[in-house]
Amino acid sequence: MNIIGKPLNRVDAYDKVTGKAKYTPDLVSPHALHAKVLHSTIANGWVKEFDLSEAWKVEGVVDIVTCFDVPDIQFPTAGHPWSTEPKHQDIADRKLLNARVRCYADDIAAVVAETEIAAEVAVRKIKVTYEEYTPILSIEDAMKEGATVIHEEKPNNVVVHSSYEIGSFEEAIKEKGLIKVVGDYETPIVTHCHIEPANSFAYMEDGKIVVVSSTQIPHIVRRVCSQALGVGFGTIRIVKPYIGGGFGNKQDALTEPLNAYLTTRVGGRPVRLAYTREETFACTRTRHAMKFHIESYIRPDGSFAARSIEAYSNQGAYASHAHALVANSVNGFRMMYPVGAIKGEAYTVYTNMPTAGAMRAYGIPQIGFALEAHVDDIVAKTGFDSIKIRKQNMMKLGFVDPVTTITCHSTGLEECIDKGEKYLSYTKKRKEYEKQDGPIRRGVGMAIFCYKTGVYPISLETSAVRMLLNQDGSLQVQMGATEIGQGADTVFAMMAAETVGLTMDKIHMVSKQDTDVTPYDTGAYASRQSYVSGLALKKTAETFKKKLLEFAGFMLKCDPWDLDIKENYIVHTNKDERLLSVAEVALESCYSMTNSQHISAEETHHCTDNTYSFGVCFVEVEVDIPMCQVKVLDIINVHDSGTILNHQTARGQVHGGMSMGLGYGLYERHLFDPKTGRMYNDNLLDYKLMTALDTPDLHADFVETYDPTGPYGNKSLGEPPTIPVAPAIRNAVLNATGVAINAIPLHPQRLFGAFTDAGLIK
Template identity: 60%
Template sequence: MNIVGKSVNRVDAYGKVTGEAKYTADLEPKDCLCAKVVHSTIANGLVKSFDLEEALKVPGVVKIVTCFDVPDYQFPTAGHPWSVEKAHQDIADRKLLNQRVRLYGDDIAAIIGENEVACQQAARLIKVEYEEYEPLVTVRQAMEEGATPLHPDLRKDNVIVHSHLTMGPKDFTFEDGLKAAEDVYGKDQLTVIERDYHTPRISHCHIELPVSWAYVEPNGKITVTSSTQIPHIVRRVISQALGVPAGRIRVIKPYIGGGFGNKQDVLYEPLNAYLTTVVGGRPVRLEISREETIYGTRTRHAIDGSCKAVVTKDGKMLARKLEAYANNGGYASHGHAICANCGNVFKDIYADRLGAEIDCYTVWTSTATAGAMRGYGIPQAAFFSEALTDDICHAIGADPLRFRMENCMPEGFVDPANGITFHSYGLKKCMEKGADYIGWDERRRAYANQTGPVRRGIGMAIFCYKTGVYPISLETASARMILNQDGSIQVQLGATEIGQGADTVFSQMAAQTTGISFEHVYIVSTQDTDTAPFDTGAYASRQTYVSGMAVKKCGEALKARILDYASFMLDGRPVDELDVDHDFVIEKETGKELIDMPTLAVTAFYSLERSEHITAEVTNQCRDNSFASGCCFVDVEVDMPLGKVTVKEIVNVHDSGMLMNPKLAEAQVHGGMSMGLGYGLSEEFIYSDKGKPLNDNLLDYKIPTAMDTPDLNVKFIQLDDPTGPYGNKSLGEPPTIPVAPALRNAVLHATGVAMDTIPMTPQRLIGAFQEKGLI
């Protein structure tokens, strides 16, 4: 039975379209108390005292807790697998409420009330005395000598981590490469490029706000229902934050309205778990506003990249250097992992003949905390590498497509730092397919030597992306399957459906592996840490690769038990002569139907001779990884006096192994491309020089609408990857990576102006065009 690879309908489609699917807020009990977080009104300093007298008089206020009341535990929030080695654990740098203020809007107190109005009124009446310090809004300010350390208990300065990476000789430096290039090729045959690039802080903008509600069960167990990507990790972090054994914590994840990495952090669940305990275990609901979500949860890192490259004038990439400075905001969250990932992929994507040198700095500042966001540092890496590549081509007169073909990472590439391997290689085929679709050669010629205020340009960018987090950290997932009395099967995972279609693909995998028809596979789309098998959650484009292998192994184990029982029913017929296909036990050689699954299942449950409840549970510890890759081609029209970029045509081409469900894959790419358009053209979360957010709302923070989005075209190169459960590898995050640099490079082609900062807003474009004398 072949169901994997087909565009079957989503298993959750009906419930979501009709409104029957239940999200966190839909499930809260009627007698829920409300909670509201009180945020700091300074960006850097210390809470000295509170005056709560007037706030406590507000009718409906039940309890107010402050940073002086909460348990004295510092805890980490990143959705990472926990390390048993202390040196590799996430940075524990925050408490449930913080006395030390590290950003405007820091969490300093919380109000519990009978209704939201009471909480809001009380919040306005709380008086706070601060000791205020100078805000450190930029990385440069935070790294200056004498800057106030934001976490003096952890570091004497604000640099969380500095890492040095090389490709080629272990002690390679760019200066070494430059000298060697001059010795081999001669100085007159070389071009050296130096550029500074800037990528913005942006918000995830998922539709469903972070929301949870918590209560204490009669047995003392603290139960939290939450919109999260990582229920099992939330359980562990709540345990750490409250100093309570993990067995006393229960986390339930219903349907979720998007996350994109923001909900790969543990946000307000620990605080909510604590708040229910101070009101006798009554249910407490904590939902934050859109403004609080933008400034108070997580953002994508703003990373500045200083780049150098030396190339031959005939187009050979010899050596590159990147110094990357990541603005991590007030708290560590995922720490250095994202900037290090940025630097690592920058060095991987091109085969520098002499070597590459990378320095990465992750820095605390007095701004919104940065964490995981779709792409995990690679959108920034791609902007640096792909803008640099087109700037090189512009300088030496090379064709950007052919330059990339000549210099991109080769087939069979193995990252020497971690062993991640290009097991199936489609990067060049992706470029060929994209170039053919967009008409690269014809349009490059047609758009040459333009004049006038409105011009056309064509640009491209490439990327690579690993699948999951091994070997950097643990990859593990479990699956459970149960044969029901009617011959259908129940599938239960700790992996989370967050809108991407994972449950549909897992159901296809289960059907294909067991031989039970897709219509008779029932997957549990919500997770409860008391009953769901363990899985670290939805991130790193890992689930169809890591959790998918758990599904495959579990399906094989369940099928083996079914066939063993069939052998009993068939008077001991050898198992190796049997198979399961389309809900029948069949004779493997002839395909003859022997027993239908309902008959086998009901017999197994109720046989007086041999009653057996047929189940399987399997853990998959993944010890492999594989690169996905691809490219984006875009054709733009640039109206220079208006500073307006109109996308006339765009296509993404992906090598993500074999597609589990082509329509779902296409939808994933559409969503990622849309996010990439916003990243390149309009989205940026900005601060005043005093550390106050200036556009923390969806009126002033500009995400693309349907009217801003062109037709999104998607192509795939399908190659069987030997490490994936069904030849598949990552697809969830890659679509957003190459779009912004492709847009930037198209503007360069149209106008000759190299935009070094995104988003390319009208103000920035007009300023750059004026500087070049074009308008």
Template identity: 30%
Template sequence: MSNEQLRLGFEGFELKAEANVPDGAPRPWDLDSKLRVVGTDVPRLDGEDKVTGRARYSYDQRFPGMVYAGILGSPHARARVKALDTKAAEQLAGVLHLEPLGDELYYAGQPVVGVAAVSEEVLDDALAAIRVDYEVLPHVVDTDAAMAPNAPQAVPRRGGDGNVVQGRRDTSGDGDAKVAAAHAAADVIVEREYRTQVQTHSCLETHGTVCRWEGDQLTCYASTQATFAFQNTLAQALKLRPQNVTVITEHMGGGFGSKFGADAWDVFCARAAKATGRPCRLMLTRKAEHLIAGNRPDSIQRCTFSASKDGKLLGAEVHSWGTGGVAPSASIANPAVYAFEAQLSDQHHVLTNAGAARAFRAPAHPQGFFALEGMIDEVAKELGMDPLELRRKNDPHPVRQRQYEIGAEAIGWGRRKADGAGEGPLKRGLGVAAARWKHNGRPGCSVRCRIGKDGSVFVASGAQDIGTGTRTLLALMVAEELGLEPSAVEVRIGHTTDPYGHGSGGSVTAPSIGPVARQAAYEVKGQLLRAVAERLGVEAGALALEGGQLTGTDTPLPFAKACALLPVDAIEATGVGTRELFSMPRFAPEVAGVQFAEVEVDVETGLVRVVKVVAVQDCGLVADPLLARSQINGAVIQGVSYALFEQRHLDPKTGAMLNPNLLDYKIVGALDVPEIVAIPFSVANGISTTGMSSLGEPPAVPTAGAIGNAVANAIGARVRSLPITPDKVLAALGEV
């Protein structure tokens, strides 16, 4: 263990901290580090493969003799299978395997029968030929209806009746009494109800896998954001050892939190492959993807916020209800961020007959922050205070304080007019909202790095790329340490035969494998330098790798020439993510971000267009600003989509989904994507030896809140419900 003085923070706000660096680990990157490739715009290494179609996704895997599997989903929101007649389906030429998957059905789309057939066409015929006699039972799919005392029990629950399940109940200090006291002492109290909708993940590549058995060894080409979780859950379901299951995910078409472990249909796919003795492919249909592969719960948030007349936020009380379908998982992140004197969050999960919610990019946050940030603006309005000023007064985070300044400048906050001001039907408005996330880099991953005698460099991690650029990140870490260009590093990811990596959930991947990749490269560099030093008869400590060369000798040696001096064919090191590697001092307790939105609202038709979004986002030390901007852009686009368009519509009468496609389930298109000014805000954060932190989720937190506030500023009336569609805008304006 050695002590290192680190300079952390950002320009204008720095602090010195002492780090205990484990033996054999490099000095952590901080503000003093002179980095060569880290921090520069490096294009995604597999970008060309992706845009040319060379990248092979699970969906693209084809094997000789491969069969196609699919599932018949329940057409009813609540039913029991009385009788199943599969004779006609089984007699169809080309139907190779069929098995029932469930008979007590709690939501439309729930798997009833699985089928495998020689082609997609035969599969489709077989699914259509299955006759199911359902006993249709009472159902409830609407959150409000499910909360009514006489509502049908959506799904049986342990320890109680009714569909409303008490969730988290967090109080600060003396609890409820303290919030009441804060309200009582306040000059301004605002009480409002906000609502958000159910959003489905709508992964471009639907869920699924291609399974292939060789003896007892199963290989799954899975569309997953957690290769090892997929391996583990599938092995458990099939009663295999994990070593008998290899998961391969070199590319995957979106997960957003919905693709962790193996699902029931993946297990069926593996069984069908075994039963038919042929490779088997099962990718969900778009309809099933909407119905059964996850969603973001909706929310009803009854908020009471209070403040003193000089703009000190006092009490925040939030009572919330939301449905995660059959899963009690409708948490919200509200209140958050601001330094209230006292706060209470009283949350409830409402059971309904709909597919279960799953983690969705910053779970609990976009919905919570739509209400939270709306409430902050409503308090500011009551106080007659600029909403940005109110935030700055109550936001304890040093990074966000600086980000407010940068963002306000970039959006031109000074132009902000009084609510509803301006001539003509097209009204412009500006809004702001904050983002938070945890520093989610964590120990436990390993990465292997190998240098060949020919000078080739290979790095391998079994972790996957959910889309953030895992390959590029690994290459960057190794290239920085070895003094090479990232393109000189060959990377393999997404094979569970390689070292363990965490599932990509919570924005953990880059901050967890980054330091470990650096560690692997650092260790293998040490081996190389020692071997070369021995061969040349010099001190290893005098040698270094920089600019593609070995330096410290009389004349610098090209990297490959130096490698040629190795006494063995290859050297290798596995970086291990020890707890010590992640125990560096940290600059700030959380990841910080702010977003500013400008909208244009047609007050005659209610149509909202988002004109511009400025997103200033901290993610620790920025490893690759180009990829960081790409992640921020993606989050903002998804946020605009959530704010204005997306909504799962279930028919209350049948419980079936009315828009289970990508025409009627409206996802933002190119013409509705605003100008996005993505500003990665680099903070030397400490935490680990690379100072990097989480990025995938935090910029997805504030977009809807900022847009909601901009709309209110534009029209002088507030829409407290997502998505902000023309009908709601017209209603807020009193036009309907």
């Protein structure tokens, strides 16, 4: 390959660095109205009445809409492709504004005003009368007999309960000589912390409602808005410019449905609905807090005989992506070590907490922490070698998951482990660090993961791409797949250049999606785009190239089958002599007096394949026991994501994911008032996101396999880097101190408790 694999600069680097790149706020009409949402000050109950009299008096107020005014339609918000089968459809459990309050800061009314300040002032002047119930914040409380019902459709507050069993667990554990290890693990509520808060801008034009939004999934948001308002898909138009990050939060309809409705209330005038950072924290989506109970039965040779998991996921107030995440967790539990009898059971439970949704790696960081902590707990109990036991039991090439049928078409996991081990001298240090005393101790830890590439066959994988020849022989590439900061446009441009035979400067990505004209794609999630949309792109590029060569053949009076394109020139297949430039073909195809052809191609790829990415994290920490501090001294992630499409941007992806993993393991969590359910730390001062000063040097390496199902041998890379970091740190702390801490983050309070219990602090 000529271009794939090169460490090229991002195609959007210049515009982003110079401020030319347009984001949603840059596109807001200067005459836009401003909307503000009134959020409830209770977490559980009913809105009984509003007193709007003072609010209406605020100068500049154009409209006030309450939960009693909005259409009586329940709609789903999750960023999943729709299904025509009702049982596969997302749960429609919220209205545009809700009279039944289900979390603190639920959306109950909105003001539209000429200025942002007027809207803000008016919102504060709305008086609300509630009927209030005790907030249910924990899974345990929600599942209690007689608990207040949060959604009447789910009388026991369980959104979904699912289970599977591979082999017979009960039979398997009867085997003689098995060692049983049991553990309970817990992960916190954290959030995405994308730079650009949730915001959109809506207006009416051409008989349509247009919503310009910071979203990962314009085509899905179009469908959600049409469902929420009860209008046809074709009357909604979503425009997605550049966005300042999403990490899964924007894989959900956030401000768009309400904003689409608000503009219809004011005669189609433009309305801006921009959430503050505080609202983005408290009123969008979070990562699901989960609890896991794991039991393992190990044979004396280190092989797993039987494993079981029970998982509980705190959904919060509304379903959003609902059970898909914890299902992914318990599936990941099965796939990573697919040996012996395995059973899993999972619950997704409504509570009065903020709604949890998609977040980078979608349930796998949770199970990744639990499972890899548990493996080191097995190691601690059995004395097996921590690397050997993993290698022995982990997924191997050719594995077919018995539930999903997802197949391991390629794996470099063993080499990833070896690279990481070698980098850190893990085995040597691990032994060395096992017997320390003193207040400051060192430890090494590691964790592995597998991650599937896209969502097939659990859900639909489909993508369409269009290519359009410019008259100078350059190429427009128009995709429903979205650039969300991850570098998608750059690798798509490389793919297009590679397959058509052009140089990179000839590729123009149409970065902005506009559902009126952009080919359908479900969007950026599941690390699917370079694989699924990449396949659609490759298919389209091949069709496009064929059409281009047909016209070149017409010009050259030769069989197009004999022609190829190399570096912007038409050549005989396998020869280098330049017969014609693509620019000449383009000019003639447009302006031929006898045979003009405006060469374009548009193809759908209905993807019916999937594969696994793999990787490891190796980390060395220093634990200050009296200060209850963990310092990361060295850390490396090694990934098998198949062919690395662009080493520069891939490294960026890994660094970002590692940073998120470090925060997950060490600092990040949301804190809530246990009485009201109000989020305490809904800002970037109190929510402890990793800063540059907190971050050690991040090391990234790759083991490049060639996956036969990927368009260019590539597999998912976007989400995986965040997965193995937290368990690796936890395992390093265990190595350093002998203390197994089964919940994250490893903040000082938690360490103080654990070290105190272990007798390290007296």
